[in-house]
Amino acid sequence: MSATDATTADERILQTSPLRKLLGRPELGSVVGAIAVFVFFAFAADSFLRASSISTVLYASSTIGIMAVPVALLMIGGEFDLSAGVMVTSSALVSSMFSYQMTANVWVGVGVSLLVTLAIGAFNGFMLTRTKLPSFIITLGTFLMLTGMNLGFTKLIDGTVSTKTIADMEGFPSARDVFASTITVGGVGFKITILWWLALVAVASWILLRTRAGNWIFAVGGNQEAARAVGVPVTKTKIGLYMGVAFGAWIAGQHLLFSYDVVQSGEGVGNELTYIIAAVIGGCLITGGYGSAVGSAVGAFIFGMTSKGIVFAEWNPDWFKFFLGAMLLLATLLNAWVRKRAEATK
Amino acid sequence: MTETEARTALVELSGVSKHYGNVRALEGVSLEVHAGEITCVLGDNGAGKSTLIKIIAGLHQHDGGTLALDGEDTRLSSPREALDRGIATVYQDLAVVPLMPVWRNFFLGSEPRKGAGPFKRMDVDLMRRTTRAELLRMGIDLRDVDQPIGTLSGGERQCVAIARAVYFGAKVLVLDEPTAALGVKQSGVVLKYVAAARDQGLGVVLITHNPHHAYLVGDRFVLLKRGTMVGNHTRDSITLDELTRQMAGGNELDDLRHELQRG
Numbered sequence: 001m002s003a004t005d006a007t008t009a010d011e012r013i014l015q016t017s018p019l020r021k022l023l024g025r026p027e028l029g030s031v032v033g034a035i036a037v038f039v040f041f042a043f044a045a046d047s048f049l050r051a052s053s054i055s056t057v058l059y060a061s062s063t064i065g066i067m068a069v070p071v072a073l074l075m076i077g078g079e080f081d082l083s084a085g086v087m088v089t090s091s092a093l094v095s096s097m098f099s100y101q102m103t104a105n106v107w108v109g110v111g112v113s114l115l116v117t118l119a120i121g122a123f124n125g126f127m128l129t130r131t132k133l134p135s136f137i138i139t140l141g142t143f144l145m146l147t148g149m150n151l152g153f154t155k156l157i158d159g160t161v162s163t164k165t166i167a168d169m170e171g172f173p174s175a176r177d178v179f180a181s182t183i184t185v186g187g188v189g190f191k192i193t194i195l196w197w198l199a200l201v202a203v204a205s206w207i208l209l210r211t212r213a214g215n216w217i218f219a220v221g222g223n224q225e226a227a228r229a230v231g232v233p234v235t236k237t238k239i240g241l242y243m244g245v246a247f248g249a250w251i252a253g254q255h256l257l258f259s260y261d262v263v264q265s266g267e268g269v270g271n272e273l274t275y276i277i278a279a280v281i282g283g284c285l286i287t288g289g290y291g292s293a294v295g296s297a298v299g300a301f302i303f304g305m306t307s308k309g310i311v312f313a314e315w316n317p318d319w320f321k322f323f324l325g326a327m328l329l330l331a332t333l334l335n336a337w338v339r340k341r342a343e344a345t346k
Numbered sequence: 347m348t349e350t351e352a353r354t355a356l357v358e359l360s361g362v363s364k365h366y367g368n369v370r371a372l373e374g375v376s377l378e379v380h381a382g383e384i385t386c387v388l389g390d391n392g393a394g395k396s397t398l399i400k401i402i403a404g405l406h407q408h409d410g411g412t413l414a415l416d417g418e419d420t421r422l423s424s425p426r427e428a429l430d431r432g433i434a435t436v437y438q439d440l441a442v443v444p445l446m447p448v449w450r451n452f453f454l455g456s457e458p459r460k461g462a463g464p465f466k467r468m469d470v471d472l473m474r475r476t477t478r479a480e481l482l483r484m485g486i487d488l489r490d491v492d493q494p495i496g497t498l499s500g501g502e503r504q505c506v507a508i509a510r511a512v513y514f515g516a517k518v519l520v521l522d523e524p525t526a527a528l529g530v531k532q533s534g535v536v537l538k539y540v541a542a543a544r545d546q547g548l549g550v551v552l553i554t555h556n557p558h559h560a561y562l563v564g565d566r567f568v569l570l571k572r573g574t575m576v577g578n579h580t581r582d583s584i585t586l587d588e589l590t591r592q593m594a595g596g597n598e599l600d601d602l603r604h605e606l607q608r609g
Contacts, residue, residue, distance in 0.1 A: 222445045
């Protein structure tokens with residue numbers, strides 16, 4: 001029986017067309033969307049296709065993308081992090097203020113900032129898994145607390161809403177090289193954040209598709225109780241995902257600090273939604289269990305193209321929000337359709 | 347069947363009882379599960395089937411009587427311990443993640459890995475190949491192990507769950523109403539796989555309220571009613587009609603028929 005079954009099974013697999021396979025990919029919709037947006041601005045704005053413009057677009061995409069990647073993983077794991085936006089600012093503030101107040105090498109501040117930011121992420125994950133409250137509430141709380149602490153501590157320590165400059169401190173040039181330098185390729189400067197972004201996408205894709213942890217992320221987002229029943233460490237996975245977001249916030253925060261040399265403590269509010277939107281446009285299901293890291297990168301790229309494309313086309317930037325909203329609706333509708341197809345019982 | 351009588355049972359319950367506070371959920375239930383045999387537990391809603399499963403699966407501990415595994419008196423403290431002793435339970439609300447591919451679901455929680463250090467990764471080829479091979483061995487002809495498990499029918503999903511338990515070394519398979527939510531044809535498919543698991547030498551506990559399904563595959567029949575055991579038969583000591591009659595309430599059914607006729 002098995003022998004004949006094997007051959008018939010193989011025959012039937014050959015019948016699955018490549019198109020059907022492609023349609024099953026979570027990032028498909030966003031890739032189509034990205035091509036459409038690209039072509040649109042290529043015609044609408046003469047300067048859009050210049051190398052310098054592409055560099056600007058990629059830079060804008062990367063600053064969103066660095067956070068969209070871990071936010072997408074978290075969303076696949078079935079949770080949100082509303083504190084992601086202000087956490088970037090917190091991370092930059094800790095780094096800057098620690099170095100300045102301790103008159104330490106800025107790398108010490110960078111290291112302390114990593115620990116503190118990861119701790120904030122762990123706190124989010126711990127609170128979520130212990131209280132079993134929705135992540136919306138938990139991270140809304142963290143969001144508000146961090147927003148207050150960012151401003152409060154900065155005013156308390158520095159007397160104003162921005163930190164003191166650390167440009168003349170030891171280690172600043174090398175830290176700037178790592179987090180905020182510009183690499184010139186063929187006469188055009190590309191920001192190093194683009195590399196960080198691509199590296200994060202690669203690592204996140206590897207984790208999702210090829211490691212045990214990736215299997216667990218899909219499982220805790222797709223059916224938490226089933227995952228627990230077969231022995232998946234749900235708590236560990238969720239805390240890990242929140243710490244992943246914190247790690248992204250650390251990179252983005254250090255970039256924020258070293259692109260200038262001061263940090264505005266009120267920044268970051270509202271960005272958490274940008275990251276979530278990028279992940280959703282990229283094909284992540286808002287209810288969890290489905291999505292990809294590459295998709296979130298495409299989502300961030302659509303964001304970058306739209307925000308800069310409107311400028312290149314010399315339109316009123318107010319239209320950006322309109323485009324974004326339309327894109328989000330389209331993406332969500334497409335996702336809902338994908339989900340229905342994937343979950344439908346034959 | 348006579349030679350199996352002499353063998354030690356994989357699982358043997360004798361006079362097991364369970365109380366929740368002052369509620370008697372189970373009283374004096376005895377049951378044997380042998381390798382290569384199917385023991386059916388029949389009963390209406392509230393008969394104590396779930397409680398019985400939970401004791402065998404290690405979720406609850408029994409208050410009275412004995413539970414012996416391979417002839418050794420045991421008290422299972424957790425589902426994990428039951429699993430380690432080779433008792434796998436497939437619950438009605440199957441432990442699968444609908445949006446994940448079949449092969450990822452098959453190995454969820456016990457993923458095989460290769461490589462070392464930061465490059466330690468799932469052995470995806472092995473997982474795909476094993477999933478296909480194991481399902482084929484159970485006679486499940488799957489089109490594509492990459493399809494989300496949610497696209498399979500209820501019966502197929504049940505079969506994947508059974509194949510999974512078999513692959514991970516279960517000696518005893520406890521199936522909680524595997525045919526309850528299925529149509530006639532699907533039920534037949536599932537029963538075929540239950541029989542396939544039996545033929546591979548597993549002991550199977552089949553919980554059901556359908557005597558027809560039970561009689562198709564069962565070797566032993568335990569009848570529960572309101573927490574007590576009202577019958578314990580081997581296949582050669584009872585007919586389907588008798589089983590159906592007892593299951594349907596025996597004399598109560600006759601009374602009911604009488605009443606309805608007059609009404």
